[in-house]
Amino acid sequence: MRTDPSRRRQQTYLAGHRAERFALIWLALRGYRILARRYQVHGGEIDLVVRRGATVAFVEVKARPTRDEALQVLTEAKRRRIERAAAVWLSRNPWASASVLRGDAVVIASRRLPLHIEAAFELRIG
Template sequence: MESALARRRVTFLRGHYAEWVALLFLLAKGYRPLARRYAAAGGEIDLIMMRGDIIVFVEVKARGLMDNALSAITATKRQRFSRAVRAWLARHPHAQGKTWRADAVFIAPKRWPQHIVSAFELEMF
């Protein structure tokens, strides 16, 4: 039982670390943070960033191998993510005139973060 709890804690801390790495990486690329760890409607958005007139909803994935991170965004994850995006947009009417997209930042040990622009389509309806 303790090993499962310890494993969960390590996974939680790895996720927080990966989100900070992704945030710093995107800041260096000129993005401005709007929100972090936004949860609503049964989904979560790791980072919400803005650059110019584009609002970027970012999924951060940390895995031992980059290939595992790339395959970690499943159809179910995209649906939950899109529900959270719709909830965020409903609470932020100023965002209606902007362009939106879903990016991903993949983190793996001893590798530079990999930022995928428009990594997947948002399900808006």
């Protein structure tokens, strides 16, 4: 039996929202303040922008059956899209330019607690 592509897309979209909410709660419990969620600009998107102390992190959330599968989808192209969106976000929030900027990831795998990876990818902004 084949799954309707539009239904599958909707299920994937909703699963992504659930994963982002889970990651948001996980980070908030660890002292991060949420600055933005699903920040989109032409050519890029950031799942979460968070701050703790002097650090502003642009966070990519990935949910897959295993942590390894989730880490494999953090590609160079994805990093560039995050960088484009981060550059726009920083231009609209100039106070953050003085912060330590970081590209983090939160990996969500079945039956596991989220894994927050600080500095999971390099940000080349500027």
